[in-house]
Amino acid sequence: MTGQTGIFDAETLNACIGCGYCLPTCPTYRLTGDEASSPRGRITLMRAIQAGEIELGDPAAMEQSQECLACRACEPVCPAGVQYGSLIEQWRDAGWKRMPIKVFAAAAAVRRTWTLRLGAAVVPHARTHRGDNDTHLMLGCFERILFPKVSRSVQQTYPDISVDPNQGCCGALHAHNGELQTGEDMARQLGDDLPGTIVTTAGGCAAHLASVIGRERVVELSEYAASHPPKRKLSQITRNGRVARIAIQDSCHLRNGLGVADTIRFLVSRMGTLVDLRTAGDCCGAAGSYSLLRPEAAHRVFDAKRNEISDSDLDVIVVVNPGCYRQLKTELAVGASDIEVLHLAELIAESTADQP
Ligand code: SF4
Numbered sequence: 001m002t003g004q005t006g007i008f009d010a011e012t013l014n015a016c017i018g019c020g021y022c023l024p025t026c027p028t029y030r031l032t033g034d035e036a037s038s039p040r041g042r043i044t045l046m047r048a049i050q051a052g053e054i055e056l057g058d059p060a061a062m063e064q065s066q067e068c069l070a071c072r073a074c075e076p077v078c079p080a081g082v083q084y085g086s087l088i089e090q091w092r093d094a095g096w097k098r099m100p101i102k103v104f105a106a107a108a109a110v111r112r113t114w115t116l117r118l119g120a121a122v123v124p125h126a127r128t129h130r131g132d133n134d135t136h137l138m139l140g141c142f143e144r145i146l147f148p149k150v151s152r153s154v155q156q157t158y159p160d161i162s163v164d165p166n167q168g169c170c171g172a173l174h175a176h177n178g179e180l181q182t183g184e185d186m187a188r189q190l191g192d193d194l195p196g197t198i199v200t201t202a203g204g205c206a207a208h209l210a211s212v213i214g215r216e217r218v219v220e221l222s223e224y225a226a227s228h229p230p231k232r233k234l235s236q237i238t239r240n241g242r243v244a245r246i247a248i249q250d251s252c253h254l255r256n257g258l259g260v261a262d263t264i265r266f267l268v269s270r271m272g273t274l275v276d277l278r279t280a281g282d283c284c285g286a287a288g289s290y291s292l293l294r295p296e297a298a299h300r301v302f303d304a305k306r307n308e309i310s311d312s313d314l315d316v317i318v319v320v321n322p323g324c325y326r327q328l329k330t331e332l333a334v335g336a337s338d339i340e341v342l343h344l345a346e347l348i349a350e351s352t353a354d355q356p
């Protein structure tokens with residue numbers, strides 16, 4: 001015994017009753033069949049660390065803290081309401097000094113607003129706009145650089161929403177990878193810089209931001225579109241000479257953290273033929289920085305949905321998070337698939353374009 005560590009919130013940690021209902025929902029457990037790779041197994045490890053029975057830096061325990069996708073698929077099914085997402089963040093927060101250097105580099109880059117400005121200066125994301133209402137568009141850090149068309153599409157559909165190109169990062173990457181305090185400070189700062197309602201196009205950012213500044217201030221794009229129908233009516237888009245067959249890849253944090261899934265389906269069903277995949281809610285392997293740090297494991301996680309995607313005669317897969325966007329593009333390219341990947345914002349912009 002090395003004594004109590006106090007790493008985890010005791011009430012949250014003790015809430016697990018060990019029923020195992022979460023096991024079938026966990027992508028890493030489904031891949032390995034190993035109890036240690038399950039939510040219940042990881043909670044057992046956390047309890048052993050908390051009790052000082054094993055060291056925080058124990059290699060097997062560290063591996064499990066990193067193998068977890070932090071997708072939170074284990075939360076909605078848990079009868080005891082265990083907030084697993086908080087526990088994994090606390091675990092990683094304590095183990096941060098042992099994290100791979102790649103995470104430090106990415107997190108440090110987005111922590112500085114000037115880095116974002118520099119990167120974003122060369123990509124054409126949404127233009128500066130001071131709207132006439134108290135609603136701001138969050139640009140995201142990686143999204144504004146990797147997928148600038150997403151914010152441009154929102155601006156095309158909703159020209160009244162304010163856009164501040166000098167906004168910083170919400171800190172989700174930091175919080176998910178073990179810098180809890182920094183992640184919270186950054187979210188609070190963004191909330192101060194963008195007063196009023198913040199419209200987001202990134203599921204992971206939405207969940208993190210809402211957890212810090214309050215759910216009532218954070219509105220994900222599909223929620224906003226459902227309550228603020230675009231001025232131009234949604235119309236059906238076509239691909240390959242037919243109404244497009246469109247599937248959805250949910251964002252784990254959006255679905256499991258904020259419960260946002262139905263509004264996305266409602267909108268997509270208005271723009272094409274909705275093909276609701278059985279695996280739509282399962283993690284695609286992106287999981288924040290997971291696919292960068294553990295590309296082989298991320299590839300295996302995606303493989304669990306590959307057959308269903310290729311057998312569904314799809315034209316488009318819609319995403320609502322930049323990590324999923326990148327992961328799906330990468331994985332579909334591996335199989336030389338011609339299925340198009342589009343962000344919901346891009347689909348709405350296309351659906352409402354060029355109409356009287
Ligand atoms: S479902 Fe909840 S209570 Fe049951 S084992 Fe999983 S985390 Fe524990």
Ligand code: SF4
Nearest residue numbers: 026068069071072074
């Ligand atoms: S967060 Fe996802 S990968 Fe991690 S234990 Fe829960 S279901 Fe499994």
